[in-house]
């Protein structure tokens with residue numbers, strides 16, 4: 001079964017609860033547009049390398065398509081389609097006026113020089129410039145893409161359409177970016193986790209966290225958990241993992257990484273990379289790639305709560321098993337929605353040619369995440385469903401309502 005079909009199981013389940021009927025359900029599932037382009041670029045050694053680039057525009061009934069671009073060898077149409085669909089429900093859940101999109105290039109950016117990455121990004125932008133724009137589709141960072149890459153897209157797009165910073169979000173702060181966007185996804189994850197425990201009358205202090213992935217999302221959220229008094233007992237990246245039962249010194253670990261030292265040379269116990277998923281802890285946070293918790297390994301999970309900072313880190317089969325074992329899951333479309341929320345703030349600032357302070361952005365993010373959490377927790381209790389189903393019920397309900405009001409042909 002494709003990843004897209006697997007994700008559609010969640011949509012069908014929510015649609016059934018909402019009694020939307022097959023006709024609306026079909027309209028909701030199918031992506032509006034799927035674009036695949038060839039991206040060839042000259043390497044530093046004079047050879048030409050060819051990659052595939054993708055952009056899937058899932059639904060735009062509530063506003064322009066919105067979502068990240070990923071540079072990774074596993075990028076393909078099925079992955080882009082799946083992640084674009086998740087963006088549609090995520091933007092609706094946090095009630096920002098966007099739809100869902102996603103894309104990327106099937107390259108290994110670690111094997112490319114900075115110049116090669118820039119040429120590839122500019123070529124990709126040339127190939128998709130007709131279908132992106134501040135009122136049509138607004139890309140943003142995802143795995144292995146970041147502020148500099150967004151700057152190249154903005155610059156290349158300007159050659160075709162003039163200066164248009166709102167065409168991408170997640171830009172460098174000095175180049176029309178928003179203060180706080182860098183940390184926003186991690187901050188949103190920490191707010192959602194805190195809200196979960198607040199309902200149980202508990203806090204983050206003293207809780208034991210394991211974080212898989214130490215990139216943009218994982219590193220910020222590890223810092224925020226640590227600052228809230230939590231113990232981050234293990235973290236991993238693509239090269240390996242480190243563990244300290246007393247809690248890792250996250251500030252020191254960030255300094256270590258910023259000094260370009262491999263994670264595994266940090267003075268702590270080394271542990272096999274993928275074993276972090278199976279360490280005993282209060283909260284496991286997958287913050288790397290998708291489909292890491294599957295039917296094959298789910299019984300080895302020893303966390304009480306899984307917070308999906310990554311998109312689709314748990315397969316639907318594994319999710320069912322976890323829920324039946326009483327392991328609660330805060331789903332991606334809720335937990336990691338802080339990123340797109342602050343992307344929305346960046347887009348608003350670009351359009352208004354105005355600057356918010358970091359505090360304004362963080363306060364608005366706090367409000368948005370709390371409202372979304374309240375809604376999901378309330379629906380879960382009311383309908384007696386898990387948090388993922390509740391989140392899909394909210395997202396799907398909003399998109400369906402808008403679609404029907406606008407009119408379906």
Ligand SMILES: NC(=O)C1=CN([C@@H]2O[C@H](COP(=O)(O)OP(=O)(O)OC[C@H]3O[C@@H](n4cnc5c(N)ncnc54)[C@H](OP(=O)(O)O)[C@@H]3O)[C@@H](O)[C@H]2O)C=CC1
Pocket residue numbers: 141142143144145185212213214215216217218236237238239273287288289290309310311336337339340
């Ligand atoms: N950036 C954002 O605003 C948002 C991101 N997300 C999701 O969060 C996840 C992470 O994205 P982001 O932090 O931006 O990406 P980054 O590229 O910044 O970081 C990815 C991290 O994952 C690590 N990694 C890759 N493969 C593995 C593996 N097999 N085991 C352990 N770690 C691994 C990378 O290691 P290494 O550095 O060694 O390559 C890196 O530390 C993705 O699923 C993304 O879709 C969701 C919402 C918004």
Ligand SMILES: O=C(O)CCC(=O)C(=O)O
Pocket residue numbers: 066067068069090138139140141142169170311336337339340341343
């Ligand atoms: O910031 C954005 O627009 C999109 C972030 C993203 O790709 C995601 O939430 O998965």
